[in-house]
Every structure is written in C-alpha cells, then in structure tokens.
Amino acid sequence: MLLAQACNEDEFLEEVNPGEFTTDNAFTSEAGFQSAIWWLYGDAREYLYEAERRGHAFQAGTDLFHVTENMNELFHIYSFTTSPSRSDWQWIRWYKMVSNANLILAKLDEIELDVAVETRIEAEARFFRAFAYRIIGGLYGNAPLILEAVTEAKNDFEQSPQEEIYAQVVADFEFAAQNLPGITEVSDAQVSDLTAYHALSEAYLAIGDYGAAEAAASVVINDPNTALMTERFGSLAGEPGDVFYDLFRIGNQNRSTGNTESLWVIQQETDVPGGANVSNRNRGARMERVFAPLSRGLFAMDQNTRELITDDEGNPVSVDQIWPVSTIGGGGRGIGWLAPTLYVTNTIWEDVNGDIDFNDIRTSWYNLPRRFPFNNPESPFFNDTLYVETPEQVYDFVETIESVSADTEVWKSKGLWPRGMYPYFTKVTTPGQHPENLVLDPVTRVMEGFAGARYGDIAKYRLAETYLLRAEARLQQGNTGGAAEDINVVRNRANA
Secondary structure (H helix, E strand, O other), X not given: OOOOOOOOHHHHHOOOOOOXXXXXXXXXXXXXXXXXXXXXXXXXXXXXXXXXXXXXXXXXXXXXXXXXXOOOOOOOOHHHOOOHHHHHHHHHHHHHHHHHHHHHHHHXXXXXXXXXXXXXXXXHHHHHHHHHHXXXXXXXXXXXXXXXOOOOOOOOOOEEOHHHHHHHHHHHHHXXXXXXXXXXXXXXXXXXXXXXXXXXXHHHHHHOOHHHHHHHHHHHHXXXXXXXXXXXXXXXXXXXXXXXXXXXXXXXXXXHHOOOOEEEEEOOEEOOOOOEEEOOXXXXXXXXXXXXXXXXXXXXXXXXXXXXXXXXXXXXXXXXXXXXXXXXXXXXXXXXXXXXXXXXXXXXXXXXXXOEOOOOHHHOOOOOXXXXXXXXXXXXXXXXXXXXXXXXXXXXXXXXXXXXOOOOEEEEEEOOOOOOOOOOOHHHOOOOOOOHHHEOOOOOOEEOOOOOOOOOOEEEEEHHHHHHHHXXXXXXXXXXXXXXXXXXXXXXXXXX
C-alpha cells in the first residue's frame, strides 16, 4: 500500500534559527552590545599583532626597520603595493572594523538603554571607528567615508578626500574623549577618556591643529592618575635590569599591577581560549619571530678587533649557536624578518663625539643588547666572541638593493644589519619568561621550536609617547623650549 502525505511548503522551508546570535536578536541588552564591543577589541589585537607579517607592515621600509628577505605582505616593495596580499588585506580588515562599529551605532538607535550605558557604548564604538579610519586615511589617502551601517550589497561607494576622513577621525575621538569613563574606572582591557585624548592628540597633529594637539596631550599628562615609571617594579624587579626593561616584562603592563604609564594595553593570555597566544603553535603576537634576530648559521668575530675569525685557509669560522633560547642574548625564536636600521641602533644614541651613550638605559644590555657571547658550551668560542651572519663588515653602511628577476626582489647588503646578527629591542620578546612547557633545559634555556610570540600583554599607548606628541605639537608652534622640556622628561627617566 502506498501512502502519500502533503505539507505546507512555505512553512516547511521557513528557516528557524536554532539560537545563534544575529544582528536582529543580539542587540537587545547591554550585554549584547558589550559583546559586540569586545569584538572590536579582538579585531584590533588581531590586525595589529596576530597577523605576523601583515600586522607589522607599518614598521617595514621606515627609518626604523628594513626587511631582510622578500616578505610579500609588506609595503616596502613600493612598486608592488597594489598586490592583494598587501593593500587589500589592510583595506578589508580596517573597513571590517568600521562596518562593525557602524552596526553597533545603528542598533543603539533601535533600543532604549540606560543613558550612561548608551553613551559609553557609543563612545567605545566611535573610538574604534576613528582608530580604523586613522589607519585607512594614512595608508590610502582618499577612501570611502562610511558612517552608516551597510545592510545590503553595495558596489557604488565613492571616495572622500583624506581631509574629510581625518575630520571624522577627530570628531569621533573628541566624542570618545569626552564620554569614555576615566582611566581609574575601566578594566585593564578597556580604553578610557585618556586613551582617547592621546589618540586625539595624534589626530590633531595629522590635520595640523597643533594647539589642540598640545591641549589634548596635556589632559593626559596632567591627569593625577598618570606618571612615568621611574623605579624598578613588577615581575622581575628583584632581578638584574632597569625600569625600562620592567615596562615590557610579563605581568607589568596593566595599571592593576601598579603601572601608571600605560594608557591602553592589548590583553593577551597564553593557552587560554580567546587569549591569542598558543604555546604549542606559532600563534599570537609573533613579535619575537619578526623582530628578534635569527641567531644560527653564524660566523665568529673577534671581540676586540671586530675582524672575522678565519681558519688556516682564510675561510670564516662558523659556529653552532644554541637556538632558540629564552635569554636576552638568544632572542627567543627570532627569525629576523625586520632588522633595525643603523639609524635606530646607533645614530640616535651617539653623543657629540660619535660614541654611543651607554648611560641611557634604553640602549642597555637589557633593552637593546648589541654584544652577544656564543652560548654553546661545546664551542671553542663559548662566552668569548661576537658573531655575524655574513662575512661583510656590518658597520660599513652601504645600502644596495638588487632585483634578481622580474618577480623576485632580494635584499643584498653591506652595512645593513644582517638577518642573524643585530642589536634588537628586547621588548619584542620575554627572555627568561617563556612558557615553561617550551623550555627544554632550565640551565641553557633552550626551547622548543613552537616559540615566537610575545607571551605577555602589549602596551599600545604609553604616557612616554604622549610627552613626545606634545613635544611635536609645541615644536610646530615654535615653542622649542616647551618641546625640549617634554623630550627631557622622557630622556631623564632613561638617564640619557
């Protein structure tokens, strides 16, 4: 016997949401809006730090860092900046942040919340919209200025002048500065009014309103809850080091630990869901990989003469260096994609005689080490000599860049720091504080190859930078004395 059964096709085909959040049901309470706000924080962390090469594109090709190999995602190869792997990646991510912020702002108009809560949410959303547009305007100049939520496909966006984009950045940061909670009223993870004033000072500088830039920076500097850290503190305070070194050690970035210098701290946890860093994979803020040298495959250099040590046949003597290793001289699991320029490692620290001022703690062994002993106990050079990666004398600053084919660009250098040997900023790594499951030998501190991240929180904005923003604003107004005063606050802390 054959049975037939009819059904209502319209009812049968109607989608039933099994409980997931959508734009229609997520924004019904403060908790829903706060969840969306946290997503913006997560986006900022990912785009700035977790994307490895792309995330560090802003340093490549500047007066701070040069690229040691062909890194296709970076902007230093200016003839290729239209490549999707570079410009499109940045474009898509920062417009995604703009889109998410606009959606939050649009949904605020559809629901009634407590006035104070609604104002705070609007201020945070506008902060991140401004943060994204500050980058978009800086990278691309003219670009679409989108201030409404886009809810359907659209392909007829029009560019706005960079001036209009920056004007909106200023307006959003102004609203955020006036309406975000005070720095003592927010958690370590959140932006505050002072975070926004710092960003606003930078935005005013971008549009040439130097008086306003000085005033915004002064709000941050004059706040009784901010101060530069001038004494040893935090997790390694009892170990050799200095206060500048302390600023970047694990556990020392947040205000809850006593750091009055931090204004905005990007939160990271290791091996915690949502914490970004994973110790058994190369995941997280891989600053160590990008900025620390690749200290293997090296040659020996005499510590006194700075000449390469050669064998009887005149060939440079190679040495097996322990790598990766959780020490200052080891640099963690650095692979040296971005090496500092001689300008930033040498020139800016030189006195009137051309000698590096080693009284300045920012260029101390703890913060910018430049003389590394061999760390292999089996080496005849153990604890005795310097090393370099190539036989070229690294201080002969002659820069050459040669294209070896139409689609490959290779950096060849004589004088630029080679990939395996250069002074590096220890703030990018966590010497002696890598996760213990990565450390294979507690004596030599040799590690698993999974390392490479910065296993700690990252101070995105610090008060020291605010002083320099105000110094720039004062200088642009002809107030050289005031500018020098601000610069010297930072220099005095460093014993410069």
